[in-house]
Amino acid sequence: MNSRINFNRHLLHPWADLPSLGEDEATPLITRGEGVYVYNDQGRKFLDGPGGMWCMQVGYGRKEIAEAISRQALELSYASAFSVMHPKEIELATRIAKVTPGDLNRIFFTTGGSTAVDSALRLCQLANNIKGQRNRKHILCREQGYHGSTFLAASVTGKERDKSLLDTEKDLVHFLTSPLLSADPLERSEQDFCDFLIEELEETIREIGPENVMCFIAEPVLGSGGVVVPPKDYNRRAWEVVKANGIIYIADEVVTGFGRLGHWFVSQEIYGVQPDIITFAKGVTSGYLPLGGFAVSDSFVSEISHDRADGNLFSSGFTWSANPICCAAALASWDILKRENILEHVKEIGPYFQKQLKTLEEHELVREVRGIGLMAAVELQAPDKISGESLLDRDYTLGDLVDRHCYALGLMVRPLINICILSPPLVITFEQVDELIEKLRAGIQAAHIELGESY
Ligand SMILES: Cc1ncc(COP(=O)(O)O)c(C=O)c1O
Incomplete structure (x- = not known):
């Protein structure tokens, strides 16, 4: 994953994991954003699931x-x-x-x-x-x-x-x-x-x-x-x-x-x-x-x-x-x-976003999907198969796996332990909601396969 670099030489990031300080190779290097997408230093495009941190209402790159x-x-x-x-x-x-x-x-x-x-x-x-x-x-x-x-x-x-x-x-x-x-x-x-x-x-x-x-x-x-x-x-x-x-x-x-x-x-x-x-x-x-x-x-x-x-x-x-x-x-x-009537757009697209996300609950690794408007959580559950680790470690393992696979598929999720927080830019379209959910589904599925479970 050559777009990911060790940032820890001079940076101390929020919520830095102190035991692994200086060893984190997994943080993406993001250099540009447009609409609901961000791009890494290699020019690869990612749909921004968390919308920055719940904040990218009108999307990236607004000239105005x-x-x-x-x-x-x-x-x-x-x-x-x-x-x-x-x-x-x-x-x-x-x-x-x-x-x-x-x-x-x-x-x-x-x-x-x-x-x-x-x-x-x-x-x-x-x-x-x-x-x-x-x-x-x-x-x-x-x-x-x-x-x-x-x-x-x-x-x-x-x-x-x-x-x-x-x-x-x-x-x-x-x-x-x-x-x-x-x-x-x-x-x-x-x-x-x-x-x-x-x-x-x-x-x-x-x-x-x-x-x-x-x-x-x-x-x-x-x-x-x-x-x-x-x-x-x-x-x-x-x-x-x-x-x-x-x-x-x-x-x-x-x-x-x-x-x-x-x-x-x-x-x-x-x-x-x-x-x-x-x-x-x-x-x-x-x-x-x-x-x-x-x-x-x-x-x-x-x-x-x-x-x-x-x-x-x-x-x-x-x-x-x-x-x-x-x-x-x-x-x-x-x-x-x-x-752009964006509040009305959210009222319209919010229920669709929630309904489509809910379909992820069919997956064995998904414990619960919940949300309202354009804020949602997909809570993952680690199968017992990840053995020899504490419950919290298992959740971190699963969250990291899903994150890695989604990233490879062009979707940012950055889970909070085992919870994928989704709060995309409010300007997200119906097609982009579909893209987000299909990439998340594929990421969860790929994580499942890597865990050695049959789907
Ligand atoms: C509900 C709520 N209050 C306060 C804050 C803190 O905001 P900030 O990170 O801008 O200091 C946050 C940040 O996520 C939040 O979600």
């Missing part, structure tokens, strides 16, 4: 975005949000406020998803301190939730694999059961499982004391934890419990925002939830430049501003907050999403 970035760089390359405003951030904030539900009208820009989550949590801390509710420090979140890689965002992340020796805040963070029905050890019905999750939430709040709970943070559909679509009514019922206890509800829409499920944001439109804060990132610029942020409700802000501010500042922000070039990229991506 490149030109907007270039124009903005020449016009005004930098403006410190600490002391000035610029037209692009005003325009972008106005557009975001229009598509967020209810009175989520005030936009705080950050540099990505982790900084959005971190800043939102810090605003909640500040708000409670200003309001004299200084005991409200506890945070509720879920197993399998992913919220980022800064200290606080990582602390509320509940992915088993990511619990390493990295320090996190533990005393104030409470993990609730992941709403993944198929993982319920008691194999309850969807309704019973949902009842259990809601009772667990109520019970946890009771145990901590509602007056001590700051917020509940939740992705409407858990993404990096393996595309967990919660049971029907779970999001709405959880929100109702949270609000009945005077707790702040943060919807982390870093993945689900900006069209992945066919809506700008899904909290209200799909799940009937009116959050106090919605975080966003990734798709806001279609992955062209780093940008994130959160929208917070007017009613939230009115409780801690003007006469009620008690002289306080929201002393939080970044050198790159609301960077003009990043905002220009976001506006250009937005224009494309609108002009």
